[in-house]
Amino acid sequence: MSEAAFLLSTTVNGEPVTVAAPHHWTLLEVLRYKLDLIGSKQGCDKGDCGACTVQLDGEPVLACLTLAAHAQGREVTTVEGLGHCHGGCHPLQDAFDRWTAAQCGFCTPGILMSAEALIRKRGRAVEHTEVAEALAGNLCRCTGYTKILDAVVDASQQMHPAPGKE
Amino acid sequence: MLRLPPFRVVSPDTVEGVVAALQQPGARLIAGGTDILPNLKHWLDRPEVLVSINRLTALRGIVRDDNAGVLRIGAGTTLTQIAEHPDVQQLFPSLAQSAGCVASPSIRNMGTIGGNLNLDTRCRYVNQTEFWRGAIGGGCIKSEGNVCHVVPKGRNCVAAMSSDNVPVLMSLQAVIVQAGPEGTRTVPLCDYYHADGTRHTHAKPGEITTEVQVPLPTSARRTHYVKWCVRKSIDFPLVSVALRFDLDKDDVSATISAAHVVAGVLGARPRQVRKLDAILGLALNDPKVAQIVSEAAFKQCKPLANVPYETAYRRRMIRVYTRRGIEAMVNAG
Ligand SMILES: Cc1cc2nc3c(=O)[nH]c(=O)nc-3n(C[C@H](O)[C@H](O)[C@H](O)COP(=O)(O)OP(=O)(O)OC[C@H]3O[C@@H](n4cnc5c(N)ncnc54)[C@H](O)[C@@H]3O)c2cc1C
Ligand code: SF4
Ligand code: FES
Ligand code: FES
Numbered sequence: 221m222s223e224a225a226f227l228l229s230t231t232v233n234g235e236p237v238t239v240a241a242p243h244h245w246t247l248l249e250v251l252r253y254k255l256d257l258i259g260s261k262q263g264c265d266k267g268d269c270g271a272c273t274v275q276l277d278g279e280p281v282l283a284c285l286t287l288a289a290h291a292q293g294r295e296v297t298t299v300e301g302l303g304h305c306h307g308g309c310h311p312l313q314d315a316f317d318r319w320t321a322a323q324c325g326f327c328t329p330g331i332l333m334s335a336e337a338l339i340r341k342r343g344r345a346v347e348h349t350e351v352a353e354a355l356a357g358n359l360c361r362c363t364g365y366t367k368i369l370d371a372v373v374d375a376s377q378q379m380h381p382a383p384g385k386e
Numbered sequence: 387m388l389r390l391p392p393f394r395v396v397s398p399d400t401v402e403g404v405v406a407a408l409q410q411p412g413a414r415l416i417a418g419g420t421d422i423l424p425n426l427k428h429w430l431d432r433p434e435v436l437v438s439i440n441r442l443t444a445l446r447g448i449v450r451d452d453n454a455g456v457l458r459i460g461a462g463t464t465l466t467q468i469a470e471h472p473d474v475q476q477l478f479p480s481l482a483q484s485a486g487c488v489a490s491p492s493i494r495n496m497g498t499i500g501g502n503l504n505l506d507t508r509c510r511y512v513n514q515t516e517f518w519r520g521a522i523g524g525g526c527i528k529s530e531g532n533v534c535h536v537v538p539k540g541r542n543c544v545a546a547m548s549s550d551n552v553p554v555l556m557s558l559q560a561v562i563v564q565a566g567p568e569g570t571r572t573v574p575l576c577d578y579y580h581a582d583g584t585r586h587t588h589a590k591p592g593e594i595t596t597e598v599q600v601p602l603p604t605s606a607r608r609t610h611y612v613k614w615c616v617r618k619s620i621d622f623p624l625v626s627v628a629l630r631f632d633l634d635k636d637d638v639s640a641t642i643s644a645a646h647v648v649a650g651v652l653g654a655r656p657r658q659v660r661k662l663d664a665i666l667g668l669a670l671n672d673p674k675v676a677q678i679v680s681e682a683a684f685k686q687c688k689p690l691a692n693v694p695y696e697t698a699y700r701r702r703m704i705r706v707y708t709r710r711g712i713e714a715m716v717n718a719g
Binding site: 224226242243244245246262265266267268270273279280281282285286287289290292334353354356357358359 | 387388390391392393394395397416418419420423424427428436438440489490491492493495496618619620
């Protein structure tokens with residue numbers, strides 16, 4: 221291993237991973253080009269679009285502006301790991317499908333990661349305005365956002381049904 | 387795809403370790419990375435080593451210190467933590483506002499207050515790829531060239547101090563703690579910046595900001611932060627004004643005893659709006675207050691063509707946003 225690389229030990233989607241990475245690589249580059257996890261997208265590559273959003277210890281962050289070294293010893297969750305506890309398909313992914321909330325789909329992985337964190341933190345069904353705030357860093361060029369907001373609200377209601385409602 | 391230039395990363399776990407690591411030639415500090423990494427991706431610098439404060443847990447957290455009369459905010463505290471902290475929301479609402487309106491939620495989860503106070507100055511001729519800069523004839527004073535495109539005959543860089551929190555923390559008379567090879571010192575934030583876009587802070591070589599101390603209010607007051615930007619999120623401010631009015635009692639009809647108004651996004655140093663004596667003794671909800679303060683801000687603040695939008699329009703927006711900010715404060719009661 222050259223001096224320019226280091227051993228990154230981290231957990232990715234629940235699996236411990238150790239991989240040699242150049243010091244100057246971002247987490248996004250390690251995910252996409254070392255681990256073949258190409259769900260997280262490389263859009264602007266400088267913080268403007270949110271397509272690369274992943275979770276670090278459960279918090280949404282931009283993988284394109286996270287040094288790989290900053291993921292040392294931490295838990296990374298990407299869109300590939302989203303459905304793990306839900307038999308492969310997360311209620312958000314199901315709702316995006318039903319609402320046609322993905323068109324070209326480039327923004328979708330990042331949006332799912334921001335939306336999942338919101339619903340988990342609130343622990344209840346969420347409203348359109350708070351979804352819009354939570355997704356304020358995720359650009360979508362296709363859908364006009366309406367269907368995305370509807371899908372996230374719907375998924376949160378599926379996950380947290382109102383008492384007395386079937 | 388924007389590639390970073392090659393560098394090594396070291397992550398000491400003590401302040402002393404960070405200060406020592408910064409002694410290496412070509413070393414630079416990285417906190418959240420949301421400012422330095424885009425700049426490095428634009429090849430504006432090629433540091434040999436990035437010294438990360440990622441493992442410095444001691445720099446994180448917010449503590450109310452009643453004995454010293456300050457709220458202590460560790461430099462590694464994220465903007466999300468500041469915006470959501472109950473003491474910040476209750477004691478310093480304008481700071482909760484400014485921290486909560488930076489960029490986007492994910493960037494606020496990463497970006498720290500230390501990085502925000504030391505944010506590099508910004509300019510539409512410099513925050514561009516190397517290729518773009520080459521296309522306008524090889525950059526400018528702040529990058530690889532020797533001219534300024536904003537002030538064509540100027541010898542100084544006038545890139546804009548674009549942090550949302552700096553004007554607010556200046557209006558709150560915050561003090562920062564700097565740790566360096568010669569020990570620690572405190573600096574009032576109002577004295578930390580100077581008007582040179584290539585080196586806009588008085589940080590000494592190898593120094594790091596470890597803490598922000600915000601004096602607890604000693605009288606009733608109203609504070610507010612206004613920011614104009616193109617979209618409601620992600621964007622840096624094009625005009626920003628921090629407002630603070632000290633009052634003789636806790637009501638918007640109370641008399642103003644002191645005023646602190648600071649405008650950002652002008653040159654490399656935020657401007658403290660002066661000559662506000664005419665409002666001292668007036669009630670905050672007297673319509674003359676908004677008129678006098680917004681007119682003073684308009685007269686004293688002269689935006690430069692360093693960030694997008696026409697300067698004449700931005701200047702008018704300073705007046706508009708200052709007035710609206712004061713009206714919002716009054717309407718909130
Ligand atoms: C798309 C986008 C939009 C943005 N919009 C805004 C905005 O609207 N408003 C705004 O204010 N900012 C904005 N930012 C800039 C940035 O996200 C924030 O200012 C953030 O708080 C910077 O903190 P950081 O920890 O990420 O800094 P870093 O990038 O880690 O560091 C920034 C600079 O400060 C230095 N530094 C970091 N920590 C310290 C310390 N403790 N002591 C001394 N020096 C230090 C670094 O060496 C570097 O030069 C935006 C960024 C992006 C990518
Ligand atoms: S103000 Fe002038 S020198 Fe400074 S970054 Fe802009 S163009 Fe370059
Ligand atoms: S690719 Fe990371 S924000 Fe656009
Ligand atoms: S679906 Fe195409 S960018 Fe959002």
